[in-house]
Amino acid sequence: MLKIEALDAYYGEAQALYAASLHIDEGEVVSVLGANGAGKTTLINALSGTIDRVGTVSFDGQRVDRLPPHVIAARGLVQVPEGRRLFNFMSVRENLELGAYSPHARAHVADNIDKVFSLMPRLAERSGQMAGSLSGGEQQMCAIGRAMMAMPKMIMFDEPTLGLAPIMVDMVFKLLNDIKASGLTILLVEQNVKHALAVSDRAYVIENGRVVLGGDAAELIHDPQLKVAYLGG
Amino acid sequence: MTAIYIQLVVSGLLLGGIYALVSVGLTMIFGVSRIKNFAHGDLVMVGMYLTYALTTWTQLDPYLLVPVVTVALFGFGLLLSFALIRRIQGAPQVAQIFATVGLGLVLQNAALMIFGADFRTTNSEIAGNVLRFWGISLPLSLFIAFVVSMAVIACLTVFLRTSMVGKAMRAIAQDRRAASLMSIDVKFIDMLTFGLGTACAGLAGALLVPLYPVYPTIGANLVLISFVVVILGGLGSIEGALIGGLAIGLIETLSGFFIGSEMRQMAYFLVFIAVLLFRPAGLFGQRGSETLGS
Ligand SMILES: Nc1ncnc2c1ncn2[C@@H]1O[C@H](COP(=O)(O)OP(=O)(O)OP(=O)(O)O)[C@@H](O)[C@H]1O
Ligand SMILES: [Mg+2]
Numbered sequence: 001m002l003k004i005e006a007l008d009a010y011y012g013e014a015q016a017l018y019a020a021s022l023h024i025d026e027g028e029v030v031s032v033l034g035a036n037g038a039g040k041t042t043l044i045n046a047l048s049g050t051i052d053r054v055g056t057v058s059f060d061g062q063r064v065d066r067l068p069p070h071v072i073a074a075r076g077l078v079q080v081p082e083g084r085r086l087f088n089f090m091s092v093r094e095n096l097e098l099g100a101y102s103p104h105a106r107a108h109v110a111d112n113i114d115k116v117f118s119l120m121p122r123l124a125e126r127s128g129q130m131a132g133s134l135s136g137g138e139q140q141m142c143a144i145g146r147a148m149m150a151m152p153k154m155i156m157f158d159e160p161t162l163g164l165a166p167i168m169v170d171m172v173f174k175l176l177n178d179i180k181a182s183g184l185t186i187l188l189v190e191q192n193v194k195h196a197l198a199v200s201d202r203a204y205v206i207e208n209g210r211v212v213l214g215g216d217a218a219e220l221i222h223d224p225q226l227k228v229a230y231l232g233g
Numbered sequence: 234m235t236a237i238y239i240q241l242v243v244s245g246l247l248l249g250g251i252y253a254l255v256s257v258g259l260t261m262i263f264g265v266s267r268i269k270n271f272a273h274g275d276l277v278m279v280g281m282y283l284t285y286a287l288t289t290w291t292q293l294d295p296y297l298l299v300p301v302v303t304v305a306l307f308g309f310g311l312l313l314s315f316a317l318i319r320r321i322q323g324a325p326q327v328a329q330i331f332a333t334v335g336l337g338l339v340l341q342n343a344a345l346m347i348f349g350a351d352f353r354t355t356n357s358e359i360a361g362n363v364l365r366f367w368g369i370s371l372p373l374s375l376f377i378a379f380v381v382s383m384a385v386i387a388c389l390t391v392f393l394r395t396s397m398v399g400k401a402m403r404a405i406a407q408d409r410r411a412a413s414l415m416s417i418d419v420k421f422i423d424m425l426t427f428g429l430g431t432a433c434a435g436l437a438g439a440l441l442v443p444l445y446p447v448y449p450t451i452g453a454n455l456v457l458i459s460f461v462v463v464i465l466g467g468l469g470s471i472e473g474a475l476i477g478g479l480a481i482g483l484i485e486t487l488s489g490f491f492i493g494s495e496m497r498q499m500a501y502f503l504v505f506i507a508v509l510l511f512r513p514a515g516l517f518g519q520r521g522s523e524t525l526g527s
Contacts, residue, residue, distance in 0.1 A: 050410055073416035085411035087404050098404050101397065102416035150416065 001026040001154055001185045002047075002077070007055030007065070009039075009046035016042040018209045020055070024154070029176075029186040031196040031217065034206035034229060040189040041082050043206065044156045047187075048072055048079050060153055074102035076153035080160055082189075084143040088132025092123055092142050095131050099149030108151065116145040119178065137168030144175060154185040161192060173199060197221045205229045236368035241490055242483065244371060249482020250379035251437055255455055256462040256474040257386055258433030264406040264469030265426040266322055268329055272337035274456025276431050280306050280438020281447040282344055288355050288442075295357050296377070299439045306435025307428045314427035322423060337452060344449040352446035360443035378440035385436065386475055389429075393471065402426055406469060457498075461505050467518020476516060480504070 002024040009017035017039050024030045032040050046053040049069040057065040059077050067075075087095050096116060100109045117124035120141045126134060131142055140160055147155050157176070161169040169192065176199050180186060190196035197203060197217040205213035205220075207229045213220070220226055259273045270276075284302050288295045313336070321332045360374035393399035401422050404412040413419050445451070462481050466473020481501050488500030508516065 048414060050413060068418075069410075069413040070416045070418045073414055079414060081411060081414065085408055085414075087407045087411065089407055090400070090403060094400055097397070098400060098412075098415045098417070101401065105416075106397070146415075 001028070001060060002187070003056075003058045004047070005056040007043075007046060007053060007057060009042050009051055009053040011042075011051065016209050017046060017053070020206075020209075020211050022204050022211055022214065024185055024187060026185055027183050028202065029180050029188060029200045031188045031190060031200040031203040032206060033190070033193055033196065033203055033226065038206045038229075039209040040206055041158055042209070044079055044081075044158050044187070044189065047077065047156065070102075073150060074104075076151070077156070078147045078150045078152035078154070079156040079158060080143050080147045082158035082162070084139050086131040086134075086139055086142055086146070088130065090131060091128050092131055092134070093127045095142055095146050096123075096149050099146035100151070102150060105149060105151045109149070112149050112151065116148055119148075119175070120145055137164050137171060140164060140168070140172060141175070144172075144179075148179075152184065154187065155179065156187040156189075158189045159191060160188075161190065161195075169195070193226070194221070239367055240369040240371075241486055243369060244375065245483035245486030246479055247371070247375045247379040247482070248486060249479035250382040251440060251478075252458055252462055252482050253475045253478025254382035254385060254433055254437045254440075256459040256466070256478050257389060257471055258430035258437075259459045260463045260466070260469055260471065260474045261389075261402070261433075262427055262430040263463065265402050266318070266405075266423045268318060268322065268427075269326075269333065269460075270318075270427075270430070271330060271333040271456060272340060272452075273430070273434055273459060274452030274454070275337040275340040276306065276310070276434035276452070277438040277441070277455050278344060278447065278449065278452040279309065279340055280435030281442050281445075281451065282348060282353075282438075283435070284439040284442040285348075285353050285355050285447055294359055295355050295439065295442050296359050299381070299436065302439040303432050303436040306438075307432035309435070310428035310431025311424055313431065314424040318427050319420060319423060322420075337456070341449045341452065348449070350449060352448050354446045355442050357443040372444070374440075374443040378437075378444065381440055382437070385433065386471065389433075390471055398422070398425065458501075461501060463515075465505055465508055465515055467515030470515070470517040473515055473517035 005021050007017060007020040008015060020043060032043060034040050045051045047057060049067055049072045053065060055065060059075060064072050064075060087098065096113055097109060100106050100112060122138055123141055123145055126138060131139065134142060161172050173195055180199060188196055188200060197220060200217040203217050203220050204211050205226055212229060213225055255277055259270060262268055262270050280302050283305060284295050284298055287298045317332060317336060321329045362373040364371045364373055364376055393403060401417045404417060405419050405422055409419055458481060462477035463474055466477030484501045484504055485497045489497045492500060
């Protein structure tokens with residue numbers, strides 16, 4: 001589904017990702033782990049095309065490393081951004097509609113809103129409310145729903161449980177499992193390593209902008225190097 | 234005696250309606266693309282000269298040419314956006330100021346070369362009529378300008394609230410990067426917004442032609458007024474531009490009558506400063522001007 005080879009990414013002059021190579025097969029859930037500032041968000045944004053990058057990225061059999069963000073999203077590579085980035089002064093329903101902005105998703109807005117609402121009934125109750133006035137957990141649901149509205153082939157989640165109460169963290173992981181069960185391919189960035197590896201098939205570890213480790217989730221969890229990378233050691 | 238006050242208030246509000254239309258264009262462009270277009274008044278000037286030239290050429294009533302001028306300025310806006318404005322999106326403030334002030338100077342000098350510095354007026358059969366009611370009399374042209382302005386602002390509001398392109402504009406106003414992740418082509422929407430804003434300026438220009446003479450630097454007054462209106466109403470707020478425009482029209486007319494016409498600008502600047510002291514984000518503004526169309 002996704003194949004990355006020697007991907008560099010930059011913030012202006014400053015390089016933040018060095019020769020990253022990894023792959024994700026169709027239907028897989030793959031975690032990307034690493035300490036704060038390791039380059040996880042950078043990787044996701046480089047894939048979405050919102051920052052400068054050089055390297056090879058093939059998605060669904062086609063090169064996407066030179067495409068602008070709106071085209072990449074329309075191709076089905078969608079992210080739930082760090083910090084949610086909802087349109088706070090618009091209603092929940094409008095946020096969901098905007099998720100389905102691309103022509104092929106727009107043709108199915110009504111059906112997909114129903115699907116999102118049945119998966120997250122809380123959003124249905126709040127559909128007329130401004131997104132900015134939702135609770136943190138509800139905002140995260142809205143951000144996930146908005147990504148699903150795009151009818152993606154793959155979703156990249158950037159710390160979807162950041163700042164949420166434990167009960168909401170459980171809810172988000174339940175959602176992730178539901179989405180996984182529906183067959184979507186997932187790239188997951190999470191601080192909560194145990195939870196993340198529990199839903200993942202495989203995982204990669206990033207350290208200082210470099211992919212330093214990769215393997216099966218079940219094996220990685222016992223790898224001493226993981227702990228080292230995570231603590232930034 | 235009260236008729237005079239009614240006359241003043243009504244004509245002030247009618248004038249304010251045109252200011253509101255000019256300002257709506259400016260505020261939309263700022264809201265979506267974060268570009269402060271200092272050439273906005275000169276685009277009104279272009280609309281005025283185009284109306285003048287077409288009227289002289291075709292001998293038609295200027296009002297019949299209003300749609301033509303509006304569409305032409307929409308096209309001109311797209312062109313400017315493509316050639317210049319998109320290059321300064323996200324650029325430092327100074328670059329934006331230089332580019333748009335420079336654009337304004339180019340437009341002024343082009344007008345000077347083509348039409349000279351003389352005041353040009355256009356006659357309209359329709360504009361010659363005077364409306365009389367409640368003991369007051371008003372030129373029909375002012376009334377038409379007001380009604381059209383209000384109708385256009387209402388349409389824009391509905392467009393921003395209900396159409397997908399309008400929602401995309403509001404989304405970009407709130408979070409440009411997130412909007413691009415929604416597969417919104419933000420650069421295309423920037424261009425469209427600049428076209429729409431320029432069309433508003435051109436339309437206002439066409440409506441002003443029967444009311445005021447046109448000359449190359451008329452834009453300088455208009456851009457000042459519309460920046461006052463936009464900041465007063467809250468940057469990026471359509472509602473704010475409407476209320477701000479009406480308020481400035483009213484203040485200008487009243488102070489012109491009671492204090493003297495040379496004091497008009499001072500009067501609205503005083504109100505402007507007073508409002509900003511109490512509401513730094515303007516009447517309807519919110520921090521970061523995320524409120525476009527909501
Ligand atoms: N907008 C930016 N401009 C310049 N440098 C940046 C920017 N964003 C991130 N960086 C730098 O890039 C590096 C990687 O940051 P990134 O946000 O990808 O980390 P992360 O792994 O997502 O961390 P976190 O767990 O804190 O979200 C860091 O050194 C950071 O300082
Ligand atoms: Mg991050």
